Amino acid sequence: MTTYTINDINNILKGELIGHTNQKIDGPEQLQNAENNHITFIGSKKYAKQWADSKACAAVVNDNLNVEPGENRALIKVKNADLAMAKILELFNPPTPELEADIHPSAVVHKTASLGKGCKIGANCYVGKDVVLGKGVVLYPNVCVFDETTIGDYTVIWSGTVVRERCIVGSHCIFHTNVSIGADGFGNRPSDDGRGLVKIPQIGNVIIGHYVEIGANSCVDRAKFSSTIIGDGCKIDNLVQIAHNCVMGRSCIMAGHSGLAGSVTLGDGVIIGGSASIKDHTTVESGATVGAGSGVMNNVKAGQTVLGYPAQEARDMLKQWVAVRRFMKNN
Known part of the structure; x- marks a missing residue:
C-alpha cells in the first residue's frame, strides 16, 4: 500500500500547511468515518464543526473557514477543497482491471474492422462490419459495437454497453456499464384508422465528442434524421x-434520473439537476442551471437558474414556496 506524508500531499496541492502530523497517510475518507491514517475534506461550515470529533490526522480545508488543526494534526488550506479532493483521489486511485490478451479468443471481430495500435477487446465482445477503433481503445467484456461505427483514441467502454450502427464516438471518452448509444428514438404516431400506432423510422445516428463520460444505464438515442449530438467534455450521470x-x-452536466425529450438543445456549460425533465423542442441556453426535480416547459435564458414544476426563475419560485408555507401555517 502506498502512503504519503502531509508534506508530500501539500507539494501536490500547493496549499497553505497549518500544523503538522507525523502520521503516514494511506487514503482519503469522510470526516465521520476517518481513522488516524486518513486525510479528509472540509468544504463548508457544516463540516468544519465535525473536525474536532473526527479521527483523521489531516484535512483539506477551504481557505475561508476558521478551523484549528489540533495536536499531531494538520490542515491544508486551499481555495477549493472539492478540486483538491479530486487530485488526492487520483493519487490513491487503484489501477483499472487489465485485459491480458489484445483480443480475447471469444470475441468476434469482423474481418473488415480496423483496430488501432494498442486496442484491447475483452471476452464475448462483438465488433461489426467496417467498425473503426482508434489507438488504445479498450472494450471490456460483453461490449457490442455495431457496423460502421467509429470510436476515437483511448476511449474506454465498460461491460454491457451497446454502441449501435453508424455512430461516431470521440477520443478519451468513458462509457460505464450498460450504456446504450444509438438505440431507436421514441417515434410513434396514431395510425390513420385510429386503431393502432405507426412507428416512425429513426435513420440518423449519434455523434459524441471528445472527453465525454456517460454513467451506467444511461441512454443516448439515435436521431430520427441527422444526428443526436453530445458536445466535447459533457459529463452524464447514471440513469439519464x-x-x-x-x-x-x-x-454540460446531467445528474442522475434527468432526461431530455426529443430535439432539446443545450448550450455550453448547462447544468441539469437530478430527476429534472426538459420538454421536447426546448432550448436551454449556455450557463443555465435547472434545479433538481424541475420540469422545464419553456426556453431558459443564458445564465438563468430555474426551479420547480413547471420550472420558473429560481427567485420567483422560492417566493412562491415561502408564500404557500405561510398560507398552510396560517390555515
Missing part, C-alpha cells in the same frame, strides 16, 4: 435519458 435529435453543447 437523452432522446432523439437532442444537441448538447460543450461541458
Whole structure:
C-alpha cells in the first residue's frame, strides 16, 4: 500500500500547511468515518464543526473557514477543497482491471474492422462490419459495437454497453456499464384508422465528442434524421435519458434520473439537476442551471437558474414556496 506524508500531499496541492502530523497517510475518507491514517475534506461550515470529533490526522480545508488543526494534526488550506479532493483521489486511485490478451479468443471481430495500435477487446465482445477503433481503445467484456461505427483514441467502454450502427464516438471518452448509444428514438404516431400506432423510422445516428463520460444505464438515442449530438467534455450521470435529435453543447452536466425529450438543445456549460425533465423542442441556453426535480416547459435564458414544476426563475419560485408555507401555517 502506498502512503504519503502531509508534506508530500501539500507539494501536490500547493496549499497553505497549518500544523503538522507525523502520521503516514494511506487514503482519503469522510470526516465521520476517518481513522488516524486518513486525510479528509472540509468544504463548508457544516463540516468544519465535525473536525474536532473526527479521527483523521489531516484535512483539506477551504481557505475561508476558521478551523484549528489540533495536536499531531494538520490542515491544508486551499481555495477549493472539492478540486483538491479530486487530485488526492487520483493519487490513491487503484489501477483499472487489465485485459491480458489484445483480443480475447471469444470475441468476434469482423474481418473488415480496423483496430488501432494498442486496442484491447475483452471476452464475448462483438465488433461489426467496417467498425473503426482508434489507438488504445479498450472494450471490456460483453461490449457490442455495431457496423460502421467509429470510436476515437483511448476511449474506454465498460461491460454491457451497446454502441449501435453508424455512430461516431470521440477520443478519451468513458462509457460505464450498460450504456446504450444509438438505440431507436421514441417515434410513434396514431395510425390513420385510429386503431393502432405507426412507428416512425429513426435513420440518423449519434455523434459524441471528445472527453465525454456517460454513467451506467444511461441512454443516448439515435436521431430520427441527422444526428443526436453530445458536445466535447459533457459529463452524464447514471440513469439519464437523452432522446432523439437532442444537441448538447460543450461541458454540460446531467445528474442522475434527468432526461431530455426529443430535439432539446443545450448550450455550453448547462447544468441539469437530478430527476429534472426538459420538454421536447426546448432550448436551454449556455450557463443555465435547472434545479433538481424541475420540469422545464419553456426556453431558459443564458445564465438563468430555474426551479420547480413547471420550472420558473429560481427567485420567483422560492417566493412562491415561502408564500404557500405561510398560507398552510396560517390555515
